[in-house]
Amino acid sequence: MTRYSEFAPSQRIIMTPGPVEAEPRVLRALSYPILGQFDPEFTDLMNDTMSMLRELFQTRNHWAFPIDGTSRSGIEAMLASIIEPADKVLIPIFGRFGYLLQEICERYGAEVVTMEKPWGTVFDQEEIAAVIRIEQPAIVAIVHGETSTGRIQPLNQLGAVCRENGALLVVDAVATIGGVAVETDAWMLDAVIGGTQKCLSIPSGMAPITYNERVESKIAKRKRIERGLRQPGEILTEESILKPIASNYLDLSQLQDYWGPARLNHHTEMTSMLYALREGVRIVLQEGLDARFQRHKLHEQALVAGIQAMGLTLYGESECKLPVVTCVQIPPETDGESVRSMLLGTFGIEIASSFGPLKGQIWRVGTMGYSCRQTNVLHFLGAFEAVLIRHGLRIPPGRSVQAALNCYETPVSLGVETL
């Protein structure tokens, strides 16, 4: 039977906000042979990975491990495990992924309070703090890097406000982890969810998370060992009966027992994806977090210089631009999808469009992880210029790549701010 031929994907240059190109060493790790989930070599690997994730998240939290699913499984695991019915959750929204937080919190029975900013901007932290003081939420959930609009929300002052007001601060750092500083402990973030397929350059499939003792103690009350593993006579807490965690797969109290010394069987850990996660995070730590953040800023600078040299306009407020995603306004009369399609079909380069109100309005160009490198930026700019000219735009030929080359020869100061 030969109806289904062997699969052989084309090589792509991926300049989207994810999934981006995976590190070749990560791809190699994926092809290593399987270990059993309770093989000592594998449980060592699990422990090793936890320790690396703590460095990645810049935390001393004990709990740092991956959820076995794509990024939103990590967000949902975190929220499902801490939201008790009727808990008030404050969600400041400034793009599509804020709505996702709202969606998930509502499904888990929270009383959701939202505040919104026009897309393309972010909040002044003091605006959020004022609402926290009035609303007294149990949880504040917020996006750090909003890829739908290419904005980054400063968070360094929110943790203290949440602590003063008895709220837990949950941060979606899916787009920023490994590309922009995410200082879990210094910013007093209670829970952080990262993504693999963006700045970590690991294929989609795991969601590394971390959380502190404030979160752990809320989860512990609702803990429930599953039937079939429970010992005879084992007693359930009142909270676990009255306010059980709704999901079994995403129940952090059970996952802790699997990632902790008890090693209680839950799911079968994703063997190959864990190899990939360990290798990808190892590479990030080997490069060094600060060096990595600087690299992302350097290539962003060259990309922006090249785009502006074409006479194109960036979208959104510049002070809160997310360094790893650059949003470009689609010029009037230009068919944005046709441009994307020619870039992919003719040059093998992928960039993204956007969602909802920004659909058809902007292109989004990612410079994330392994995809964030000089050759990619230069190839993209050259190809983009050619495609735009082919679409009838008057672009001054050759200037874009020259502007980027100038940048690489003489980069302007690249201080890594801690937002």
Add this chain to the structure above:
Amino acid sequence: MTRYSEFAPSQRIIMTPGPVEAEPRVLRALSYPILGQFDPEFTDLMNDTMSMLRELFQTRNHWAFPIDGTSRSGIEAMLASIIEPADKVLIPIFGRFGYLLQEICERYGAEVVTMEKPWGTVFDQEEIAAVIRIEQPAIVAIVHGETSTGRIQPLNQLGAVCRENGALLVVDAVATIGGVAVETDAWMLDAVIGGTQKCLSIPSGMAPITYNERVESKIAKRKRIERGLRQPGEILTEESILKPIASNYLDLSQLQDYWGPARLNHHTEMTSMLYALREGVRIVLQEGLDARFQRHKLHEQALVAGIQAMGLTLYGESECKLPVVTCVQIPPETDGESVRSMLLGTFGIEIASSFGPLKGQIWRVGTMGYSCRQTNVLHFLGAFEAVLIRHGLRIPPGRSVQAALNCYETPVSLGVETL
């Protein structure tokens, strides 16, 4: 920084009920470069995979796609999407994974009715049918291959009974898919969940599922497009407001829009794992389902002959033995964990222990997928004999491997029954 060294797992012979050794071609597919999730090459791959999964599940159902998580994510997605609060769910239990179904159904607000059989046996289908007629459940959820006890539950008559009584039949075929016949349409199963890391020999990380129009129509009523993707003015159904699907990540109504022509963005599909799934299922279909089931029976036969030649006793009723898992009673006075540990440490061979009441009572030996081959069976028997002798057991030396070799030279008839 070189604190974390490169990871390099040992080669293992994995004779557990999963995860088992992955097919080398599947491991190779994992290392292919990334495609974007809306790259036409990737959406073609998604469609291709759906079509292959239909063949694997022996169904004409439109919906056949993977859930992005380990096997239990597929079970939970299915149950979470069809259980409406207070729905009565009947769960016949004959081992640990029946309790998992109960656990999940309770968390999603079902009124659960269970019936239990002693471990090591299964139900007569008529026993279940009688309870269905009395209880009139909305859903019947049952395990096909129970790896905790090594038993297989016949299912060929249950579908018709469920249909007559207005119940949906949901089957956990995680352990059997690709190793033993699972005839979705012929048996009138409404929803089936498979696993990757067992008889398919793909690493853990995805859960292929299929379901028919009866299931789809129940899900459709509760459908809800998520905020941030919803068009202005889009109206939610009453059911989606009153009985929303509790999980966003595991919401099949949303996943359908991602796997269907709308291609509505939900999660970022696990690129590399999907490559692996496609390649793994391709290899299964290339071998042919019947040939594959026969191969599993052949190696089971040789394994059983070898184990019995050592004078060891099999666990459980023989008429319902799961062909892909062989349970062996641990002889009195023998430290089962010490045997497993020496097998792994000295011979690089992994077998499993069991759970709950069977902990310390039995060893479980898997013959699944790529791990199910002559060299593995022979190496295991030789090593097992040596380890047991080293543990003081009086095993007649050499007979075990000879018994298996006899089997391979003259296999007894291997009719593939459709259970």
